[in-house]
Every structure is written in C-alpha cells, then in structure tokens.
Amino acid sequence: MWPDPTPIYTTTNKTTIYAAKGGKSQFNFKVQYKEPRKRMRTPKHIHLIIDLFMKKTGNRDLTIELVEHFINEIVLKVKPSNTNPPTLQIFKPRHVGKFIGLDKYGEYPIDFLLVVTEMIMIQEKTNYPNGVMNLKIFNSFKNEADIFSIVSAATFTGR
Numbered sequence: 001m002w003p004d005p006t007p008i009y010t011t012t013n014k015t016t017i018y019a020a021k022g023g024k025s026q027f028n029f030k031v032q033y034k035e036p037r038k039r040m041r042t043p044k045h046i047h048l049i050i051d052l053f054m055k056k057t058g059n060r061d062l063t064i065e066l067v068e069h070f071i072n073e074i075v076l077k078v079k080p081s082n083t084n085p086p087t088l089q090i091f092k093p094r095h096v097g098k099f100i101g102l103d104k105y106g107e108y109p110i111d112f113l114l115v116v117t118e119m120i121m122i123q124e125k126t127n128y129p130n131g132v133m134n135l136k137i138f139n140s141f142k143n144e145a146d147i148f149s150i151v152s153a154a155t156f157t158g159r
Contacts, residue, residue: 005032006085007039007062009115014072017115019085024127031119033112037097043116045154051106052141052147058105066099066113067142075135076116091118 005018006042015035022028034040078089093113099110108116117134124131137153 007092008085008088008119011109011111011115013109013112015109015112017112017119019119021084022123022127027084027086027126028044029084029086029123029126031123031125040120043120045134045153046132048108048113048120049137049141049154051108053147054106055102055130059102060153062099062102064142066102066110067138069095069099069114071115071135071138071142074114075121075138076122078118078125080129081122086119086122086126088118089102089122091115131152 005020008017008019009079010016013035017032018032018034018040019029020032022030030042032040032042052063052067055066073095074090081087089132093111095114099114103109121134124134133153133156137150140153
C-alpha cells in the first residue's frame with residue numbers, strides 16, 4: 001500500500017501536485033494539487049483547456065507550440081503506470097524555459113501544466129490503454145476548433 005496522497009512535484013509557485021490511490025485498477029491513481037493556503041483540488045480537463053484559451057489570447061503561437069509539445073512529447077510518449085505511486089516519465093524542469101512567457105497569461109504556471117498534463121496522460125493510459133480523449137481535445141485546440149466543441153469534449157462524462 002502506498003502513502004496517500006503522495007507528492008509528485010512542487011511548482012515554482014509552491015503548488016504541490018499529488019497522486020492519490022484510485023480504485024479502477026491496481027495502478028489507478030487520481031491527480032490532485034494543493035496551492036498554498038488553499039484546499040486540495042482535483043484538476044479536470046476543462047480547467048486546463050480554459051487556461052490554454054487564456055494563454056492563447058495572450059500569445060497564440062507560443063500556446064499552439066505548447067499544445068504541440070503536449071501532443072508530441074507527452075500524449076504520444078507516456079506509458080501506463082506500473083508503480084504505486086506513479087512517477088513522471090517525461091517532464092524535466094528544462095522543458096519550462098521555452099514556454100515561460102505564457103506564465104503571464106491564465107491561471108496556471110507552465111511547470112504546473114506540463115506536470116499535470118503528463119500525470120493525467122499517465123492516468124488515461126493506465127486506465128484506458130487505447131483511450132484518445134486527451135489527444136482529440138489537444139488536436140482540436142491546436143486545429144482551432146470552436147470553443148463549444150472543445151469544451152464539450154473536455155467535459156464529456158461518457159453518459
């Protein structure tokens with residue numbers, strides 16, 4: 001049994017990202033985070049997409065590059081977790097530098113987005129090895145689909 005929740009990474013603004021044991025499978029986990037002086041929260045796809053729209057308003061080209069990084073360097077490369085707790089597979093602090101200019105837009109810093117996106121992708125690959133929801137959402141964003149379509153995909157619950 002692993003300690004619950006387990007810190008995975010602390011961002012430059014002192015937000016700690018955690019993995020907590022989930023119940024869907026042996027290696028299932030949920031991603032959570034805690035900002036200083038706030039309660040523990042669970043990020044959802046819609047939170048990331050809204051932040052990306054805010055960043056895109058500030059710097060469209062760099063935001064599209066960030067989403068391409070999500071797709072090519074995270075979504076298509078992470079593997080399912082086979083450890084409790086999971087570990088980061090891709091993220092390195094040096095990945096932040098290229099996108100640091102986006103920190104002045106939106107709610108979340110770049111290191112938070114990179115780590116949370118990776119953790120969500122590891123979670124998806126662990127629970128749904130053939131799942132492509134995140135890939136579709138990021139591709140829709142990159143290809144400038146309308147906001148309704150992207151938000152609908154990000155909030156789809158499978159019902």
